[in-house]
Amino acid sequence: MESLRDADQSRVDEAVTALAWAIYQPDHARELAELAVEDTGLGNVPDKITKNQRKTFGTLRDLMRVRTVGVIEDDPAHGIIKYAKPVGVVAAVVPSTNPAATAVNKAMMAVKGRNAVVVAPSPAGYTTTSRTVQLMREGLETIGLPADLVQLLPTPIDKAATQALMETADLVVVTGSQDNVRRAYRSGTPAIGVGTGNVPVIIDISADLEDAARKICSSKTFDNATSCSSENCVIIPETIFDRAMQALEQEGGYRCTAEDKERVRGALWPQGRLSGELIAKDADVFAERVGLPPAARAAKFFLVEEDGVGRGYPFSCEKLSLVLTVYKVSDFESAIATAEAVLAHQGRGHSCGIHTREPAHAAQLAERLDVVRVLVNQAHSFGNGGSFDNGLNFTLSMGCGTWAGNSISENLSYRHFINVTYLSTTIPEDRPSEEDLFRAYWDKYGGRPGSSD
Secondary structure: OHHHHOOOHHHHHHHHHHHHHHHHOHHHHHHHHHHHHHHHOOOOHHHHHHHHHHHHHHHHHHHHOOOOOEEEEEEHHHOEEEEEEEOOEEEEEOOOOOOOHHHHHHHHHHHHOOOEEEEEOOHHHHHHHHHHHHHHHHHHHHOOOOHHHEEEOOOOOOHHHHHHHHHHOOEEEEOOOHHHHHHHHOOOOOEEOOOOOOEEEEEOOOOOHHHHHHHHHHHHHHHHHOOOOOEEEEEEEHHHHHHHHHHHHHOOEEEOOHHHHHHHHHHHOOOOOOOOOOOOOOHHHHHHHHOOOHHHHHOOEEEEEOOOOEOOEHHHOOOOOOEEEEEEEOOHHHHHHHHHHHHHHOOOEEEEEEEOOOHHHHHHHHHHOOEEEEEEOOOHHHHOOOOOOOOOOOOOOEOOOHHHOOOOOOEOOHHHHEEEEEEEOOOOOOOOOHHHHHHHHHHHHOOOOOOOO
16 A cells, blocks of 8 residues: 555556456456356356456446545635545455456455455355456556555455454455345444345336336346346236236246246245355256246246245345246336335345336335335346446445445445545634524424513
8 A cells, every 4th residue: 555655646547447457358358257157157258248347447437537646625615625545455355246347346446545455255256356356466567566455365265264354454345245244344344335136126107118128138137147236026017017028028038837936936945045056047057957848948037926025925035046026016106015015025225126208206216215226217237336328336336225234325436445634724604693594493483582482
């Protein structure tokens, strides 16, 4: 960190760009994608290449547009000048679902704040994350900065080592299991965690059904549904149910029979817990292992109709697989109620979506649901963590607010990797009268000094 203490903004931005290029360049993006699939057995290579490049490019775009060195804001009207300072050594806990992209994403944000970062990989993704860190270190050396600005937690990778890192660092940023998030919060170190995803999406009666189906399919199937932002259920009013289901089937959805549903349930939750053998598998592999009919093996994803929410209804949970739960409801009010129930069971605080031509319906969702993000007419996996056609910043870590026990209710960004010093000077006195502040209250409830009310 000393090497960046006196660095100007251009030098810091050069370091961030070096980290981005380490994973963005095509041969590295492919190498890390292939390693990740081989390492973890999760997802697929083409989509991981896209994720490695798209998320990194988008994050670099965001970071190049902001200042994190010296004066970052000057507000003469309020006599405030803000100076950015590093937070210190960052412990970055990385999940097996994104062992490369998440490591780079957090490292870029940390170094943007002139911090050092130690990456703690998932044991399942160690080989991929280790190679990712090696490439980032080489990138720093190329531009004449110390490789040790980015380090890897040494083996053996276990909970004890990760816990020791979290207790020693200045800031912990955790993406992945809720067990790791809880451990971070108990570490005694300031920590930023994320919540569980279980995204419900409403297809409204005014929706362009073909467009909605196309976006849901592309999002649900991306990297075999490894993303916490992947749609886990769709909620459809009965007046458009058959047409919406037909549109989803035309995009590659296989509509499970009652018998198929029981086969999926038994295979996906063999002991009442989600099977690690079936999550994030290719559709044909999933269908074959579950024992679905031959027609299902040509599908892209699987539609399972459900009518309940809660512990006795596992399809109402996050599935991390190409299974999409479908709810038929009577009207829009029932759709909102179903989304509320799903999120209350799992995923509160994370996000939801709607496909509609009625802005008022989208506004109702934003007003009523306890979620940080509501996406309108978007492929959820591509939009939730930032997109080139929405205003959310690019990230692989989505804060879910106090609803999910998180310390942030926004997408993780550079702002979480800087401390700010406020230089305050005097300004003309800004002191309203008692009349200004209390008049409306006095008029309504009485109690004005000197009155008999």
